[in-house]
Amino acid sequence: MVEGIRRTVSGTNLGSNRDSTRQHNLSTVLGLVHSMAGVSRAQLTRATGLNRSTIAALVGELVQLGLVVESDLDQEQQHGRPSIMIQPGPGALALAVNPDIDVVSVALVSLGGHIVNPVRFHTVRAPSAAEVVNIVSAIYAGMRTSLPAHQRIVGVGLAIPGLVDPLDGTVIEAPHLEWRDQPLSALLSDALKLPVTAANDAVAGARAQATFGAGRDIPDLVYLYGGASGIGGGVISGGRLVRGATGFAGQLGHTHVRSDGAECTCGSSGCLEAEVTREALIAAVGLPAGEVENLEEAVLKKLQDGSATPELRELVDRQVQLLAIGLRSVVNLLNPSLIVLGGFLRILARAEPEALGDAVRTPGRRGPRESVAIELAPLGEDPILVGAAELAFEPLLRDPAGFMRA
Ligand SMILES: [Zn+2]
Structure with a gap:
C-alpha cells in the first residue's frame, strides 16, 4: 500500500x-x-x-x-x-505509456486500475524519444476522437525502463534504449497538452501491486520486473515507496550475483540483469523475435513435455540459481514479507518454484528469511501500465473536486 x-x-x-x-x-x-x-x-x-x-x-x-x-x-x-x-466512475482516465526496445505500449486506464483499450505498437529497433512522442501522439489522437464527452483524460503516466529524474521526469539513462538525458516528459507534455509524470517501470509496477495487486495491505514488499530492457525493482517498506536520497533507490537489477560475471550496462559486472536475461531465454527456446508474448508458455511447455533441449534446461537452471542469489540478498537487506515477480521472471518462478522458495526461506529460524512469500504479477505489461496510470491519477486523488473543477 x-x-x-x-x-x-x-x-x-x-x-x-x-x-x-x-x-x-x-x-x-x-x-x-x-x-x-x-x-x-x-x-x-x-x-x-x-x-x-x-x-x-x-x-x-x-x-x-x-x-x-x-x-x-x-x-x-x-x-x-x-x-x-x-x-x-468513467469520468477520469489516465494515458499510460511504456516504451521498450521492441514495442511502445499505450493504454487508457480508468479509476480502479482497469485497462480500457491497450495498444502495442511494435518497432523494428529501439525507438528514439522523438519517435516515442510521434507514436504516442498518433495513438492518443485516435483514442481521443472516440472518447465520449463525459470522459476526460487527466494526464499521462510514463513508465521508463531506466533512470528517471524524479523532479522533472527527464530520462537520465535508459541503456537498452540507448537514451541519455532525454526530456521525454516535457516533449510529450508539449505534444499532447497534458501533464506528464514519469517513473522507472518497475517502480510503477510496484505501485500497481501495492495498490491493487498481491501486495494490497502488505506494507513491506519488493517487486521485481524482468523485461527486454533488463530487471528493475521497486521497494515498498513500511507502506511507503522507498525513494532514496535522490530518488533512484530500488536498482535491484544491479545486485551482484556472480564473480567474474558478464559485463553490465552500469559499468560493473556480474549484476543480476547482466546474467539473467530474457534474450537468452528467447534464443534458447528458438522463438522468433516477434513472438515474445508467447515466451512463458513456450518455455514451460518444453520443460514439461520433455522437448526442452539440454541447453534450455541448463539455462533455466542457471538463471533460477542466479535469481535465487539476488533474491536472498534482497530479503536480507529489506526484510519484505512478499516478493512479486513480473515479466519474464515469472517463467523462472513457475519453472522451479521450490528452488526460489528454498533460497529465500529458512522456516523455523528467526530472521528475515523466516517467512517470505513469492507471488507472480499478472502477465504482460499490465501492472506497469496500471502503475504508470497511478502517477497520472495522483493529483486527482489528492484533491478530486479541485482537480476536476480546475
Ligand atoms: Zn549492473
Whole structure:
C-alpha cells in the first residue's frame, strides 16, 4: 500500500479548516473506491469512521464529478441492512505509456486500475524519444476522437525502463534504449497538452501491486520486473515507496550475483540483469523475435513435455540459481514479507518454484528469511501500465473536486 492510499480521515476540524477537511475526506473516499475497485457505503463508513450522512454527501459529490457511480445493492452482505455499492466512475482516465526496445505500449486506464483499450505498437529497433512522442501522439489522437464527452483524460503516466529524474521526469539513462538525458516528459507534455509524470517501470509496477495487486495491505514488499530492457525493482517498506536520497533507490537489477560475471550496462559486472536475461531465454527456446508474448508458455511447455533441449534446461537452471542469489540478498537487506515477480521472471518462478522458495526461506529460524512469500504479477505489461496510470491519477486523488473543477 503506497502513501496516499493508507490515509486517515479528519472529521474534527472546524471553521476555516472545513474546506481542507472536506478535500481530505473526498480524497480518502475516492482513494478507497479506487484501490478496492468498488466498496459498499457500509464499508466506507467502517473504514473512515465518518457517519452515514457524511459519507452519503461525499459520495454524492464524487458522483456529480463523474468519479464514482452508485450501483446495485451489495449482494454479498450477509447481515444487517443491504448497502449501496460505490464503484469507480468513467469520468477520469489516465494515458499510460511504456516504451521498450521492441514495442511502445499505450493504454487508457480508468479509476480502479482497469485497462480500457491497450495498444502495442511494435518497432523494428529501439525507438528514439522523438519517435516515442510521434507514436504516442498518433495513438492518443485516435483514442481521443472516440472518447465520449463525459470522459476526460487527466494526464499521462510514463513508465521508463531506466533512470528517471524524479523532479522533472527527464530520462537520465535508459541503456537498452540507448537514451541519455532525454526530456521525454516535457516533449510529450508539449505534444499532447497534458501533464506528464514519469517513473522507472518497475517502480510503477510496484505501485500497481501495492495498490491493487498481491501486495494490497502488505506494507513491506519488493517487486521485481524482468523485461527486454533488463530487471528493475521497486521497494515498498513500511507502506511507503522507498525513494532514496535522490530518488533512484530500488536498482535491484544491479545486485551482484556472480564473480567474474558478464559485463553490465552500469559499468560493473556480474549484476543480476547482466546474467539473467530474457534474450537468452528467447534464443534458447528458438522463438522468433516477434513472438515474445508467447515466451512463458513456450518455455514451460518444453520443460514439461520433455522437448526442452539440454541447453534450455541448463539455462533455466542457471538463471533460477542466479535469481535465487539476488533474491536472498534482497530479503536480507529489506526484510519484505512478499516478493512479486513480473515479466519474464515469472517463467523462472513457475519453472522451479521450490528452488526460489528454498533460497529465500529458512522456516523455523528467526530472521528475515523466516517467512517470505513469492507471488507472480499478472502477465504482460499490465501492472506497469496500471502503475504508470497511478502517477497520472495522483493529483486527482489528492484533491478530486479541485482537480476536476480546475
Ligand atoms: Zn549492473
